Amino acid sequence: MNPFDEIAVEEAVRMKEKGLAEEVVAVSVGVAQAQETIRTALAIGADRGILLQTDSDLEPLAAAKALKALVDEEKPDLVIMGKQAIDGDNNAVGQMLAALLGWPQATFASKIEVSGKTAKVTREVDGGLQTLEVDLPAVITVDLRLNEPRYASLPNIMKAKKKPIDIRPLDSLGLDLKPRMKVVKVSEPPKRAGGIKVASAQELVAKLKTEAGVL
């Protein structure tokens, strides 16, 4: 599981343990093997899973549309998810989902306090930390320092095998999920040539002044 998503699952399960949530549903959009990822979420403590199965590689907009269809059906009070995938690195699905739903969002969360119909969320932003209050339902995307996910215990891994995962073909939703971008090429970035080792701080400063010209 993407490390950000694992943190999101952990936070959701903690909300349930604190009595702030009644049920945690782990959902994914992707290939059949994504069931295993959902199973991991069930072992952490989610109650049930839904997989919208597809072999297509979805752009963030398509993923957001698929998730919106699930949210419309499940009507959760909170959607919590990782801030970005670690392959495409887009950092867009949560924000797109919030916009499509017309819900408020709190991205890059490092602290979440839910009370009644609102959530107070501390966010990691460029200049430091920002705190927002959002009305629920809302979409929250999580950053690395929100929590430290637990290791699933053996009994919980066994229990997770019995929890239900509802697998449906993504096509059955009848959404327009066509790619809007064509990948023209994928290339390797220019490699940095390894440099030299210097013997001392004095030599380093001399090199930076004369050879590199950066001091």
Place this chain on the structure above:
Amino acid sequence: MAVLLVADHDNANLNETTAKTLAAAVKISPEVDILVLGSGAKAVADQAAKLSGVRKVLLGDSPALGKAVAEAVEAAVLPLMANYDALVVPSTSAGKNFAPRVAAKLDVSQVSDVVDVLGPKTFTRPIYAGNALETVEASDAKLVITVRPTAFKPAPEGGSAAVESIAVAAPTGGARFVSEEVVKSDRPELGAAKIVVSGGRALGSAEEFKAVIEPLADKLGAAVGASRAAVDAGYAPNDYQVGQTGKVVAPDLYVAIGISGAIQHLAGMKDSKVIVAINKDADAPIFAIADYGLVADYKTAVPELMSALG
């Protein structure tokens, strides 16, 4: 083809990321307007008007946009997009926050973190933490693009565009700004600094990080950065983090102290002009990309470096 660029600023000063993003925008089209959304942000609009290559500056000023939530920015930008073919935004934490909302409302894909513009609809962007570069061609009628500012040289001054005030509705859609903790520092801003000194897990404590990294940074007139490991351990605040999920920097000189060089860290600094690594582990991966490596304990190397710098 007309491009709308949303400026990054703090209501008093235009962030340099805006001029860098402008350099990318003018490669898409010569018709670039800059939108300044803020509260009491006239000075920012005037700074934007001086950038070379700007057609005009739109100023949407409203108290609701002073500490604007993404919902408000989206609401202000969306109606303007009727007049533009592309929205271009710096991929700062604020830009990343609202741009996907606008894209979703326009029903278009977002091209994220663009590092090169090859044509009006063709862009290069990093994937897999910068281990690969993907060139994509967008087919949507309108484009939404976030630009990695460090990949572009700032557009110079020398323009004299008109500033036009526009009325903006900025409903906050159920989100409210509560507070912020922003550390004010005399050091240069991490994303724009010419020199960055970063510390890693080897520092061992917040006190040691402060005692070792900060004086060296100040001697060099540098910004302070940190590895994710150091931030996770609480040695440095989150806004110091350099890497795949933190800030991406590309200074003239990057000094990595006690940083092993995990892939996610390299993703945030490997485009620096000159990289220096100081680490006592000769096998640390950081040495593979460092121009100058010093295998030494930082405890002795940094004081020696301080005295060598005079």
